[in-house]
Amino acid sequence: MNSSRNILSIISRFYFSIIFIILMSCNDNNSNKEFYESGNLKTKYYLKHNDTVKIEHFYDEDGSKILKEVEGFKSFDSIKYFYQNGNTFKKGVVTKKGLKKGNWFRYTKEGLLSDIREYFIINDESIINRKFYFTKEGDTAWYASKFNRYDQKEFSNDTLKLASRNSNMTIFKFQSKDTITLNEPFAAYVIHNSPLLRNYNSETMVLMAKEDFNFNEDFSNEREVKLDTFVNVNHDKTNKPIFENKGFELNYVVVFGRWFSTPGEKIIRGYTREYFEREPTENDDNVRGEYKVYFEKRIYVKDTLE
Secondary structure: OHHHHHHHHHHHHHHHHHHHHHHHHHHHOOEEEEOOOOOEEEOOOOOOOOOOEEEEEEEEOOOOOOEEEEEOOOOOOOEEEEOOOOEEEEEEEOOOOOOOOEEEEEEOOOEEEEEEEEEEEEEEEEEEEEEEEEEEOOOOOOOOOHHHHHOOOHHHOOOOOOHHHOOOOOOEOOOOOOOOEEOOEEEEEEEEEEOOOHHHHOOEEEEOOOOOOOOOOOOOOOOOEEEEEEEEOOOOOHHHHOOOOOOOOOHEEEEEEEEEOOEEEEEEEEEEEEEEEEOOOOOOOOOEEEEEEEEEEEEEOOOOOO
């Protein structure tokens, strides 16, 4: 009897081992690989999260270090690039069309945050909407410096031109909570800390789509949308006293907002417009110009009876 039990125990352990090997083999088969001509590993990818997320790794020619990681979701890809020492160089999101979207973060070889570039998709084209530089100490900087260069051959061309000395530090301050009621207004203001057209005595305004006729996600219907216009506080007598005598350039500060007529999720889209119009001079025949910075804000409006 005992010998029979021993035999059954051996058989059970044998079958368990076979099943374990098969499962491990199946998992290995799900990890698809590509190789360089040298035979070194070039690319490897596998599925996770119930086969809904695809992870793909790209290796250097030695096949030993990961240069790039792509985490593929249903509607976008999250991408990371790496230095040879394994630290992250940059990371961000691209659409399935390969267009950069949202904030992309870049780091130094030592792992310190160097700059953030905010991308908007406008008329099916990815543009840098705003960019922010940082110092070694982690403070924001007005322009790029040697700290914001990237010390690796294949990344060196990714440095923004230092000659521009301008970070487009347009700051949006959304004072409203993410959830408000119908008897509360959405309120915000924008400050152009580094206006590009300052030399032409420019000024700014905010143009925001009306509640019942919003911009498309890529602003492709810009010519059709009805807009609410908000002038800078130099012309806005109600809000001017708030910013006077506080070091602000009043031509580059705009207060904007609205009351909502219906409850529900609201996507507030619009842009700031820095512009100038003038008579030509002997040395400069530019008579007008503009620069736009786009914004999007999601809030939820509750009914006052909820």
